[in-house]
Amino acid sequence: MDFDAVTKYSALHAKPPGLSSQYGTAGFRTKAENLNHTMFRMGLLAVLRSKQTKATIGVMVTASHNPEEDNGVKLIDPLGEMLAPSWEEHATCLANAEEPELQTVLSDICQKEAVDLQHNAFVVIGRDTRVSSKKLSQSVIDGVSALGGRYHDYGLVTTPQLHYMVCCQNTHGNYGTATVEGYYQKLSKAFMQLIKQAVSRKDGPMHLKIDCANGIGALKLKEMEHYLPECLRIHIDNDGSKGKLNHLCGADFVKVHQKPPVGLEMKTSERCCSFDGDADRIVYYYNDTTGRFHLLDGDKIATLISTFLKELLVKTGQTLTLAVIQTAYANGSSTRYLEEAMKVPVHCAKTGVKHLHHKAQGFDVGVYFEANGHGTVLFSKAAEEKIRQQAEHEKDNIKREAAKILENTIDLINQTVGDAISDMLVIEAILALKNFTVQQWDAMYTDLPNRQLKVKVADRRVIDTTDAERRAVKPPGLQEKIDALVKKVKWARAFVRPSGTEDVVRVYAEADTQENADKLAHEVSLAVYHLAGGAGEEPKPVV
Incomplete structure (x- = not known):
């Protein structure tokens, strides 16, 4: 390892003394001006990971749905998945090392992970549209260069596109062609094949209408538009020409505030959706004839997709396992509908896409979505092979046709990570094939009223949870108090969990009415405040 080159480059990306950060589910995220040294060091780490895995590694510069002044970085593992947990720890150590310790930390990582420094390294880099992203991606490139790694800079891409590129590079083209055009061609071809039948019967x-959060999604959708068939007319709003990234728009804003984004004009019953800033989340919504806003979030998306897949699997006669993976935030009505009406098994994982992704890998077909609209579908290699073989060789027309639809669905889904563009095309294809309006989709089940609140605490670590974060084991007495409050209300459910990034405890409650959900959330917040070291003023009732 050329430590002289690392030291020389590192001096240009010096770490402010005492500054510390942690690599979480979404990588590093903070104010852009504090990230120069972190980006450089993630370039170094990507080279080591590439040498260890003998594969291409991705580095994405983005802060997703965060405000424009923030930025962040995440590393992408060989099959387009998130960075392995042990390497998340190395990322945190490396980012926090003071300048004199840098060489020691790098040597320790090489020793612990048996990195052969003689191997070549190849890193692909992408960035979102933030003003700070270009300069910060150059810092990543400096890190890659300092350790003699080769790189390809894809420039402006969505986060899911870079995940796709990494997977394509490491599967030698089996997953697709590792170019933005290759991505557009693969998805548009699968979409057109899927909706053939639906188009012939449509008027x-x-x-x-798509709200692109004034982010990278707008740029990429405009590029993709001419690849899409005439039967799908997309109308792009919040395209970055005048509004600020993620400001009063985007999937996170719509989900949290339960209202349409600024900059998108909705007509009655018009189908609309929102991406987040880096285009890996999506939510749908519409206004009914009374002017009431209806949100179709990740739970509704998972239900639509899993129902569609279940019907096709039944038609093929294949005995493949299908399951939906949710988090504790999933609405109770969606869980009941899937289990009782559709007979689809539902499993709960800890919050964070990496946990859902891992759990989904345990099934032939695993559908996972967080309520915020971040998710995808995973098909096991064995399931994919069976489906493709049946699509080609099956003698029975009905079974063969169902297998063909499944095969095109596999090609349309970005299995590496949640992808707003891919998910949007899957949803549109399903609605067309089922001849569903957005209202019919929404009517599959009715969400239970719910409320999410935050309680400031002196130290979030006093809260410890189990059962996929649905039950608190610390502090003593808190779970018993929550149980007692829940018992008083019809169809009630509540849980608390510590934030991953700040000293707050997140509270979730649902019940038979909005009034009861609000009251329960407030009462649970008070219990957290009094039993878990609340900071500042006592939580006020929900207004």
């Missing part, structure tokens, strides 16, 4: 084109 006119499908229309969809």
Whole structure:
């Protein structure tokens, strides 16, 4: 390892003394001006990971749905998945090492992970549209260069596109062609094959308004538009020409505030959706004839997709395992509908896409979505092979046709990570094939009213949870108090969990009415405040 080159480059990306950060589910995220040294060091780490895995590694510069002044970075492992947990720890150590310790930390990582420094390294880099992203991605490139790694800078891409590129590079083209054009061609071809039947019976084109959060999604959708068939007319709003990234728009804003984004004009019953800033989340919504806003979030998306897949699997006669993976935030109505009406098994994982992704890998077909709209579908290699073989060789017309639809669905889904563009095309294809309006989709089940609150505490570590974060084991007495409060209310459920990034405890409650959900959330917040070291003023009732 050329430590002289590392030291020389590192001096240009010096770490402010005492500054510390942690690599979480979403990588590093903070104010852009504090990230120069972190980006450089993630370039170094990507080279070591590439040498260890003998594969291409990705580095994405983005802060997703965070405000424009923030930025962040995440590393992408060989099959397009998130960075392995042991390497998350190395990322945190490396980012926090003071300048004199840098060489020691790098040597320790090489020793612990048996990194052969003689191997070549190849890193691909992408960035979102933030003003700070270009300069910060250059810091990553400096890190890669300092350790003699080769790199390809894809420039402006969505986060899911970079995940796709990494997977393509490491599967030698089996997953697709590792270019943005290759991504567009793969998805648009699968989409057109899927909706062939639906188009022949439809009167006119499908229309969809898309709020792109003034982010990278707008840029990429405009590029992709001419690859899409005439039967899908997309209308892009919040395209970055005038609004600020993620400001009063985007999937996170719509989900949290339960209202349409600024900059998108909705007509009655018009189908609309929102991406987040880096285009890995999506939520749908519409206004009914009374002007009431309806949100179709990740739970609704998972239900639509899993129902569609279950019907096709039944038609093929294949005995493949199908399951939906949710988090504790999933609405109770969605869980009941899937288990009782659709007979689809539902499993709960800890919050964070990496936990859902891992759990979904345990099934032939694993559908996972967080309520915030971040998710995808995973098909095991064995399931994929069976489906493709049946699509080609099956003698029975009905079974063969169902297998073909499944095969095109596999090609349309970005299995590496949640992808707003891919998920949007899957949803549109399903609605067309089922001849569903957005209202019919929404009517599959009715969400239970719910409320999410935050309670400031002196130290979030006093809260410890079990059962996929649905029950608190610390502090003593808190779970018993929550249980007693829940018992008083019809269809009630509540849980608390510590934030991953700040000293707050997140509270979730649902019940038969909005009034009861609000009251329960407030009462649970008070219990957290009094039993878990609340800071500042006592929580006020929900207004």
